[in-house]
Amino acid sequence: METDGLEQLKHQIQEWLQEAEKLIHQIPQTQLYAAIGAVLLTAFLLLLVRLFRRTKSNTVVLTGLSGSGKTVLYYQLRDGSSHQGTVTSMEPNEGTFVLHSEMSKMGKIKPVHIVDVPGHSRLRPKLDEFLPQAAGLVFVVDALEFLPNCRAASEYLYDILTKANVVRKKIPVLILCNKVDKVTAHTKEFIRKQLEKEIDKLRTSRTALSAADIANECTLGIPGEAFAFFQCQNKVTVAEASGLTGEMPQLEQFIREHVKA
Ligand SMILES: Nc1nc2c(ncn2[C@@H]2O[C@H](COP(=O)(O)OP(=O)(O)O)[C@@H](O)[C@H]2O)c(=O)[nH]1
Ligand SMILES: [Mg+2]
Numbered sequence: 001m002e003t004d005g006l007e008q009l010k011h012q013i014q015e016w017l018q019e020a021e022k023l024i025h026q027i028p029q030t031q032l033y034a035a036i037g038a039v040l041l042t043a044f045l046l047l048l049v050r051l052f053r054r055t056k057s058n059t060v061v062l063t064g065l066s067g068s069g070k071t072v073l074y075y076q077l078r079d080g081s082s083h084q085g086t087v088t089s090m091e092p093n094e095g096t097f098v099l100h101s102e103m104s105k106m107g108k109i110k111p112v113h114i115v116d117v118p119g120h121s122r123l124r125p126k127l128d129e130f131l132p133q134a135a136g137l138v139f140v141v142d143a144l145e146f147l148p149n150c151r152a153a154s155e156y157l158y159d160i161l162t163k164a165n166v167v168r169k170k171i172p173v174l175i176l177c178n179k180v181d182k183v184t185a186h187t188k189e190f191i192r193k194q195l196e197k198e199i200d201k202l203r204t205s206r207t208a209l210s211a212a213d214i215a216n217e218c219t220l221g222i223p224g225e226a227f228a229f230f231q232c233q234n235k236v237t238v239a240e241a242s243g244l245t246g247e248m249p250q251l252e253q254f255i256r257e258h259v260k261a
């Protein structure tokens with residue numbers, strides 16, 4: 001009885017296969033090839049997308065003038081502690097880790113590659129080493145000692161925002177006003193306006209010096225209009241943080257926005 005049913009099923013399948021074969025023969029050959037081609041192309045594209053995703057950068061660069069608090073922020077991101085007084089460094093701090101604030105989260109979280117590039121002018125070429133692989137750049141500003149450093153910070157930021165690497169690859173920049181734990185810290189709005197004003201001045205005094213500069217630098221803003229960060233081709237945002245207390249949700253958000261967990 002059971003074998004009978006099986007026989008019947010076999011027969012049925014054979015009939016279906018014959019039907020299908022007839023149908024395939026009815027389809028013009030060119031159409032058949034086109035269909036196979038489309039399937040192969042789709043598979044190939046999916047493979048490319050996967051490869052591309054995997055090689056997507058997980059590097060976020062921290063930079064800014066020395067004393068702005070980059071190293072403290074770096075350790076806060078990594079260990080959830082500022083390591084007060086135990087850290088002095090002229091070399092870039094570099095590491096790949098899961099953010100300390102995400103340690104308690106369940107499941108697999110993609111580690112972030114964070115580089116703290118000293119702002120000392122002698123070491124600035126280091127920045128160019130890391131820029132090509134940067135998914136985002138954090139420009140740390142000392143909100144306490146802002147005014148005496150405004151000019152120097154603006155010059156450094158100007159250099160960054162006109163770098164061909166930054167402009168063409170549209171690297172997002174976060175201007176992070178650090179040390180807001182102190183009541184005397186300037187607000188991020190104040191700092192943004194001062195930086196914009198200072199960069200506006202630099203723009204007129206620094207128009208292309210040599211052929212080499214023209215090749216590696218891009219012009220900033222809109223000619224004839226006062227400079228503002230929103231005119232940049234890459235996204236430039238301003239936020240606040242305190243590396244000392246570890247209060248830096250906007251920094252963590254920026255990192256996760258550009259390096260997907
Ligand atoms: N009040 C306050 N001081 C900070 C903060 N972050 C860093 N500092 C201090 O600023 C100084 C420079 O910090 P550091 O991380 O070495 O700056 P870096 O040169 O940019 O790496 C140190 O004395 C820190 O204690 C902060 O959020 N608040
Ligand atoms: Mg440092």
